[in-house]
Each structure stands twice: as structure tokens, then as C-alpha cells.
Amino acid sequence: MATSILLTGASGLVGTRLTEMLIQKGYRVTHLGRSKRPGKVPSYVWDVAKGEFDQEALHGVDVIIHLAGAGVADKRWTPQRKKEILESRTKSSALLYERLRSSDNKVRAVVSASAIGYYGFGLDERIILTEESKPGTDYLSGVVVAWEREVDAIASLGIRIAKIRIGIVLSDKGGALKEMAGPIKMGIGSPLGSGKQILSWIHLDDLCGIFIKAVEEESMRGAYNAVSPYPVTNREMTSALAKILKRPLLLPPVPAFILRIVIGEMTDIVVNGSNVSSEKIQKAGYTFKYTSLESALKTLFKGV
Numbered sequence: 001m002a003t004s005i006l007l008t009g010a011s012g013l014v015g016t017r018l019t020e021m022l023i024q025k026g027y028r029v030t031h032l033g034r035s036k037r038p039g040k041v042p043s044y045v046w047d048v049a050k051g052e053f054d055q056e057a058l059h060g061v062d063v064i065i066h067l068a069g070a071g072v073a074d075k076r077w078t079p080q081r082k083k084e085i086l087e088s089r090t091k092s093s094a095l096l097y098e099r100l101r102s103s104d105n106k107v108r109a110v111v112s113a114s115a116i117g118y119y120g121f122g123l124d125e126r127i128i129l130t131e132e133s134k135p136g137t138d139y140l141s142g143v144v145v146a147w148e149r150e151v152d153a154i155a156s157l158g159i160r161i162a163k164i165r166i167g168i169v170l171s172d173k174g175g176a177l178k179e180m181a182g183p184i185k186m187g188i189g190s191p192l193g194s195g196k197q198i199l200s201w202i203h204l205d206d207l208c209g210i211f212i213k214a215v216e217e218e219s220m221r222g223a224y225n226a227v228s229p230y231p232v233t234n235r236e237m238t239s240a241l242a243k244i245l246k247r248p249l250l251l252p253p254v255p256a257f258i259l260r261i262v263i264g265e266m267t268d269i270v271v272n273g274s275n276v277s278s279e280k281i282q283k284a285g286y287t288f289k290y291t292s293l294e295s296a297l298k299t300l301f302k303g304v
């Protein structure tokens with residue numbers, strides 16, 4: 001029988017593509033989300049804030065891929081939004097733990113999303129961050145640390161845990177690339193902050209490939225960075241986008257204080273980079289499909 005995989009947060013950028021790729025590979029896929037969705041993939045409902053969970057969702061499931069979480073860059077970080085960003089991750093992971101603990105099920109692995117925000121911002125970018133590096137001390141690092149802690153608790157049930165620390169995902173369907181390409185398409189693009197900050201990016205298909213590897217590879221346990229082996233600076237990324245979109249790049253870069261007025265505390269994500277290592281996932285046997293930013297952007301802007 002095909003391995004059965006339950007995805008949480010499957011309606012998002014990663015879940016949509018990952019569902020397609022898993023089905024192509026012959027997996028049986030089901031979804032657990034905030035609402036029941038029509039379509040070929042059977043879906044079940046949970047309400048994380050209320051602690052409600054359709055227990056049927058676990059029936060016959062071998063592996064859970066846990067992606068759920070309120071969008072970090074979707075809205076301004078008000079105190080209410082910050083609480084939602086945190087609790088949608090910690091409480092959803094705790095709810096998974098509770099339902100796995102209290103039910104008869106055959107789940108043998110949980111592969112959870114995490115983020116390179118774990119390491120924090122404003123670090124010396126000459127230092128390459130590995131999975132052994134210390135967590136940061138800012139708000140987002142705190143979220144990721146608390147999220148991973150709840151996911152780790154599931155290991156006490158004898159279930160294998162892999163945490164995928166995701167970098168900046170490049171996709172033509174949304175996310176960071178859409179935000180970066182938007183101003184450039186309008187002819188008002190420029191680097192942000194110093195422009196020298198390092199962006200540890202990954203093509204969406206490589207990220208989904210890493211999730212599938214973590215499902216299949218029984219020896220994968222603990223944290224893995226999901227970033228391409230070829231990080232670039234913000235200026236290199238903006239220039240490459242301008243080139244592929246055949247638009248000019250306005251100079252000088254937009255200073256951080258202007259960004260802070262426009263997008264508030266989230267500016268930290270944009271003006272500070274992090275130089276993250278892909279060595280561990282490569283050693284685990286994952287071979288990247290997109291080996292340079294140019295090759296990734298070419299597939300993402302095919303029609304341009």
C-alpha cells in the first residue's frame with residue numbers, strides 16, 4: 001500500500017506544490033486545515049485556537065508533514081498578529097502531540113517546517129550558520145525556538161522528527177519573490193538596506209524535494225537547513241531580477257529607516273541577511289536541482 005501522508009497548512013505556497021509532487025511520486029495525500037476544501041485530496045478540519053481536531057485525519061497515516069502557521073510577512077506585526085504568528089505554530093504542534101499521544105495510530109514520522117529565522121538577524125555574515133549554531137534573541141528567533149520545542153516533544157512518543165529550517169523560498173506563485181519583483185516590474189526597484197546582506201534562498205521545488213527526502217530517509221532526524229548552496233547578496237538578487245525582467249535598477253538602496261516607517265518591525269527580515277549552510281542536507285544525500293540563482297530565476301520567469 002502507498003505511504004499515506006497527512007499535510008497541515010497544505011493550502012499555502014509550500015503545501016500546494018508539495019501535494020502535487022507527492023502525488024506524482026505515488027504517495028497517498030490527505031490534508032488537515034482550517035476549512036474543508038473541495039478537490040481530489042481528502043481534507044479534514046482542525047481549529048488550533050479551540051484545540052479541535054477531526055480524529056479521522058490520523059486514520060491510516062504513516063507520516064505527517066506539518067506546515068501550518070500564520071504568514072510571517074503577510075501583515076504588520078501588531079501585538080495581536082505576533083501572538084497569532086507564534087501560537088498558530090506552537091499550539092498546532094502541541095495539538096498534534098496531544099492527539100498522537102492519546103490515539104491509536106501508526107504515524108512513524110513528523111517532518112515539520114521551521115525557518116532560518118531561528119539563527120536571528122544582524123549577525124556577522126562572514127560566519128556560516130550550521131544547524132549547531134546558537135539561536136538568535138529577536139522576536140522571530142523566539143517564535144522558531146518555541147515552535148521547534150513543541151515539535152521536538154513529539155519525539156518522546158517514539159516518532160521520528162525532522163525539522164526543515166526553510167530559507168527564502170523562490171516561487172512564481174507568491175512569497176518573497178513576488179514582493180521583490182513587484183517594484184522592479186514597476187521600474188522602481190532598488191536594493192534594500194545596505195544591499196550587502198546575504199539572502200539564503202531556495203527554489204520551491206528543491207524545498208519540496210527536501211521534504212520528500214526527509215519523509216523517505218529514515219536516518220534523517222533533527223534540524224536541517226533548507227537553503228541553496230549558493231547564497232547571494234540583496235544587491236545581487238535585485239540586479240539578477242532586474243536583468244531577467246529587463247527593467248532598470250534605481251540607485252541608491254532604500255535606507256532601513258524608510259523601510260521601518262513603511263513596514264515597521266518586519267524591516268529586520270529585509271535589511272538583515274544570514275549566511276546559512278546547506279552542507280548537512282547535502283551530506284544526507286539531497287542533490288539540488290537549482291545550482292545557481294540564474295538557473296532558478298530562468299525557470300520562474302520562463303514567459304518573460
Ligand SMILES: NC(=O)c1ccc[n+]([C@@H]2O[C@H](COP(=O)([O-])OP(=O)(O)OC[C@H]3O[C@@H](n4cnc5c(N)ncnc54)[C@H](OP(=O)(O)O)[C@@H]3O)[C@@H](O)[C@H]2O)c1
Binds near residue numbers: 014034068176
Ligand atoms: N515561504 C517561505 O519563504 C518560508 C520561509 C521560512 C519558513 N516557512 C514556513 O513554512 C511553512 C509553510 O510556508 P508557506 O510559504 O507555504 O506558508 P503559507 O503560504 O503562509 O501557508 C501556511 C498555511 O498555514 C495555515 N495557516 C495560516 N494561518 C493559520 C493559523 N492561524 N492557524 C493554523 N493554520 C494556519 C494555512 O493553511 P490552511 O488554510 O490549509 O489551514 C496556510 O495556507 C510556514 O509555517 C512558514 O512559516 C516558509
